[in-house]
Amino acid sequence: MAYEIVDSCVSCTACAMVCPNDAISEQDMQFVIDSTLCTECAGDFDDPQCASICPVEGAIVDELGYELNPLGSLTGIIPLSAA
Amino acid sequence: MKLPVLIDKTVSNPIEQQASGGCSSGSCGSSQQAVNQLPADIQARVADHPCFSEQAHHFFARMHVAVAPACNIQCNYCNRKYDCSNESRPGVVSEVLSPDQAIQKVKAVAASIPQMTVLGIAGPGDPLANPERTFETFRRLSRETPDIKLCVSTNGLNLPDCVEELSQHNIEHVTITINCLDPEIGARIYPWIFWNHKRVRGVEAARILIEQQQKGLEMLVARGILVKVNSVMIPGINDQHLLEVSRVVKEKGAFLHNVMPIIAEPEHGTYFGLTGQREPTHQELQSLQDACAGDMNMMRHCRQCRADAVGLLGEDRGEEFTLEKIAAMDIDYDAAMEKRQQIQAQLLEQLHRQQAGGEVSLPDATLCSSEAQSRPVLMAVASKGGGLVNQHFGHATEFLIYEASPQGVRFVGHRSVDKPYCENSSSCGDGDSVLQTILSKLKDCEMLLCSKVGYEPWSALEDAGIQPDGSHALEPIEDAIQAVYQEMADKDLLSSESETQQQSA
Ligand code: SF4
Ligand code: SF4
Ligand code: SF4
Numbered sequence: 001m002a003y004e005i006v007d008s009c010v011s012c013t014a015c016a017m018v019c020p021n022d023a024i025s026e027q028d029m030q031f032v033i034d035s036t037l038c039t040e041c042a043g044d045f046d047d048p049q050c051a052s053i054c055p056v057e058g059a060i061v062d063e064l065g066y067e068l069n070p071l072g073s074l075t076g077i078i079p080l081s082a083a
Numbered sequence: 084m085k086l087p088v089l090i091d092k093t094v095s096n097p098i099e100q101q102a103s104g105g106c107s108s109g110s111c112g113s114s115q116q117a118v119n120q121l122p123a124d125i126q127a128r129v130a131d132h133p134c135f136s137e138q139a140h141h142f143f144a145r146m147h148v149a150v151a152p153a154c155n156i157q158c159n160y161c162n163r164k165y166d167c168s169n170e171s172r173p174g175v176v177s178e179v180l181s182p183d184q185a186i187q188k189v190k191a192v193a194a195s196i197p198q199m200t201v202l203g204i205a206g207p208g209d210p211l212a213n214p215e216r217t218f219e220t221f222r223r224l225s226r227e228t229p230d231i232k233l234c235v236s237t238n239g240l241n242l243p244d245c246v247e248e249l250s251q252h253n254i255e256h257v258t259i260t261i262n263c264l265d266p267e268i269g270a271r272i273y274p275w276i277f278w279n280h281k282r283v284r285g286v287e288a289a290r291i292l293i294e295q296q297q298k299g300l301e302m303l304v305a306r307g308i309l310v311k312v313n314s315v316m317i318p319g320i321n322d323q324h325l326l327e328v329s330r331v332v333k334e335k336g337a338f339l340h341n342v343m344p345i346i347a348e349p350e351h352g353t354y355f356g357l358t359g360q361r362e363p364t365h366q367e368l369q370s371l372q373d374a375c376a377g378d379m380n381m382m383r384h385c386r387q388c389r390a391d392a393v394g395l396l397g398e399d400r401g402e403e404f405t406l407e408k409i410a411a412m413d414i415d416y417d418a419a420m421e422k423r424q425q426i427q428a429q430l431l432e433q434l435h436r437q438q439a440g441g442e443v444s445l446p447d448a449t450l451c452s453s454e455a456q457s458r459p460v461l462m463a464v465a466s467k468g469g470g471l472v473n474q475h476f477g478h479a480t481e482f483l484i485y486e487a488s489p490q491g492v493r494f495v496g497h498r499s500v501d502k503p504y505c506e507n508s509s510s511c512g513d514g515d516s517v518l519q520t521i522l523s524k525l526k527d528c529e530m531l532l533c534s535k536v537g538y539e540p541w542s543a544l545e546d547a548g549i550q551p552d553g554s555h556a557l558e559p560i561e562d563a564i565q566a567v568y569q570e571m572a573d574k575d576l577l578s579s580e581s582e583t584q585q586q587s588a
Contacts, residue, residue: 010164011179012208014153018277045280053277055154055163074157075354076274 002035002063003048009059015050024050143430145201145234146192148185149177150220151213155240156276156292159354160315160345166207168346168353169238169260169313177207182219184406189228191409194419196400197426201255203234211241218248225253230420236260236313240276240292242299246306256309259296259337263321264328266290271320274354297335304336312337316371317345317355318363329375340375344368365527369495437470437559457577459488460568461495463525463549464560465533472555472563476536477505482525483560487568492561498524504540511537522547530571532563 005015005024009031016024016031021044023037033050040062041048051060051068057075058067072078154163161168166177180188193199202224204210210217221233235249236258249257263269269289276288283291303310312332314325321328329340344363347355363371463482465474481499485492500521505511518540525531531549534556544551555563571577 012152012154012163013213014155014208014277017153017213018280047281049280052280052282053153053155055157074275076159077354077357 001040001042002038003033003040003050003068004035004061004063005031005033005050005059006061008056009054010056012055014053014055015060018049018053020044020049143200143427143434144196144198145203146189146199147177147203147205148188148220149179149207150182150185150204150216151210152179152208153213154208154238155212155278156209156238156288157274158238158315159272159274160317160347160356160360162352162356163207165351167205167209167236169236169315177205178406179207180406182216182223184409185220186223186227187412187414188404188406188409189224189231190414190416190419191404191412193228193231193423194412194414194416195403197419197423198430199231200427201232201234203236205236209238209241210235211237211245214241214245214248218245218252221252221254228416228420229253230423234258237299238292239296239299240278241295243295243302246299246302246308249303250306250308254308256311257303258311258313259300260313260315261293261296261300261328261332262314262317263289263324264293264297264331265324266293268321268324269293272317300332300335300337310337311339311341314340314342314375315345316342316363316368318361318367320360322363322367322371325371326374342368342372342375365496365498372496457489457572459486460530460571460577461486461528462530462532462564462567463498463528464564465531466560470559470561471557472532472560473534473557475505476531476533476540476551477511478503479533482528482531484528485560485564487564492564492568500524504537511539518543522549525549530567532560532567 002023007030011026011029011031013026013031016026019038020041021037021039023034023039024031025034026032048060048068054060054069055074057069057071057073060068062068149166154167157163158168164176189202204217204220217235221235224231224233231253232255233253234255234257237245237260239259239261242257242259262272266286266289269292270286273289273292275282275284276292277283278288278291300310300312312328314321314328316322316325325342329342332340345355345360347353347360347362349356349359462485464472464485465476465479466472466483467474480501480503481497483497484495486495487493500517502517502520504517504521522543526547526549528549531544531551532555533551533553535553536544536551541551552567555566558566568577
């Protein structure tokens with residue numbers, strides 16, 4: 001059980017600040033989640049903290065690659081294909 | 084007859100201003116009152132501050148460092164790839180520094196630019212959403228560079244929790260960006276906030292944010308910390324509402340309310356940029372600014388500059404202070420501080436002399452007698468700084484806009500252009516489009532004051548109804564504008580209404 005940060009991350013550090021397990025750090029200019037530390041916040045909070053503050057749609061995904069904040073969900077900008 | 088110069092002098096020297104008696108209109112009278120209502124110590128602090136006083140901006144400089152990249156809300160005019168749009172223009176990326184690097188940079192800049200007196204934390208993110216990094220920087224600067232004033236700006240969400248700590252540092256003022264008091268309006272500006280470990284959306288999110296902002300404002304005022312309020316003007320969403328915002332925040336004790344235009348260009352990838360949100364026109368912005376902040380007339384020179392810009396008005400020396408270069412510098416800050424003190428004292432004296440000398444005697448009473456009919460005139464000025472008309476038209480990347488009227492000379496704002504008319508000595512006028520852009524930016528101005536202007540742009544300016552004038556080169560800006568206004572009065576150019584009409588055509 002762990003989440004993952006993908007390339008679209010803008011390195012804002014917000015997720016690392018709020019992670020209850022200190023699972024997130026910057027490695028070679030890229031933010032990564034340590035899969036051995038990430039609990040998906042189970043037991044700490046109702047919502048995964050990183051995905052609740054991350055401003056970038058699609059930047060955080062679960063083990064299956066499913067985006068926790070899909071396109072349009074944070075900015076309200078509806079992608080062309082869906083419009 | 085003596086004309087008051089309605090610039091920062093009104094702030095620095097209200098008594099003299101009143102005594103001059105040159106101002107008869109109602110609005111002018113109330114502005115004196117508003118200024119006089121400010122406690123004397125605030126008047127003094129404001130008059131020498133480069134961000135508040137247009138005149139001081141010619142002498143002193145501020146710098147920003149970016150140490151706080153995270154944010155706890157989303158604004159619809161911001162793309163989080165870039166810097167916080169509440170403080171700088173969208174589409175700009177500042178390099179994020181660690182607190183250590185930031186302190187090294189501040190010392191390096193302070194040692195080589197003694198005019199630098201104010202440091203702000205800005206750049207991507209909200210400083211108070213990153214309290215550890217922000218306060219570590221502030222703690223160390225208060226200790227290591229005590230001659231630098233600190234300021235911080237915030238969206239306000241975390242403000243109430245930070246007031247205690249803020250009051251312990253050398254904080255000059257706090258800026259809160261407040262765009263609304265009504266959560267329904269807020270919901271159209273803020274899609275979400277991060278609050279109590281959850282992402283909260285819609286009207287509820289806006290309600291919490293507004294509550295925190297107002298609470299933070301009240302707490303700061305109660306502690307005697309200066310509070311400035313910024314608002315982003317979004318036509319059709321909060322433009323009318325900002326009058327109410329202005330009334331309330333001033334009532335609660337904000338010493339200044341500053342309205343900035345929304346910048347919404349599609350290429351910045353913001354919600355407002357992509358959904359075709361309109362930007363306000365210069366005229367709309369100006370009249371709202373007049374209504375909200377007009378009595379103080381500060382901040383009009385605010386360029387929403389690059390957050391990491393370093394230097395005086397309109398110049399950016401950031402290149403000299405890259406991380407690599409500052410790492411190689413060995414700074415003796417105590418020695419630097421002594422030098423800074425000397426130079427700043429000289430500059431302060433110069434500034435105060437200019438502020439005190441702001442009253443200009445006019446040769447005759449023409450303006451007085453024609454007062455009723457004399458219309459206000461907008462003039463553009465090309466200046467490199469020092470409060471003088473001292474820049475070649477071809478080199479200017481920004482123009483200061485002043486309004487001359489029988490009530491005096493008033494700074495109303497600045498307009499910048501991406502490129503100067505002359506890119507370098509051999510390529511003047513290469514792009515006709517450059518000239519066209521400048522003309523369209525200045526189209527409501529009737530005069531252009533600069534140190535020199537070439538033959539070709541001269542005719543183009545004239546054709547566009549903007550009279551270039553190089554005869555006041557190196558004169559103080561306000562004096563030059565008063566003289567030109569007087570010349571226009573003498574030529575009887577100020578009475579006819581048709582002149583105004585022609586300008587807008
Ligand atoms: S889901 Fe929770 S534990 Fe896992 S990285 Fe995100 S914040 Fe940390
Ligand atoms: S919050 Fe999102 S954008 Fe910011 S560092 Fe974490 S993953 Fe990257
Ligand atoms: S507060 Fe600043 S950084 Fe945060 S979303 Fe708004 S404009 Fe962007």
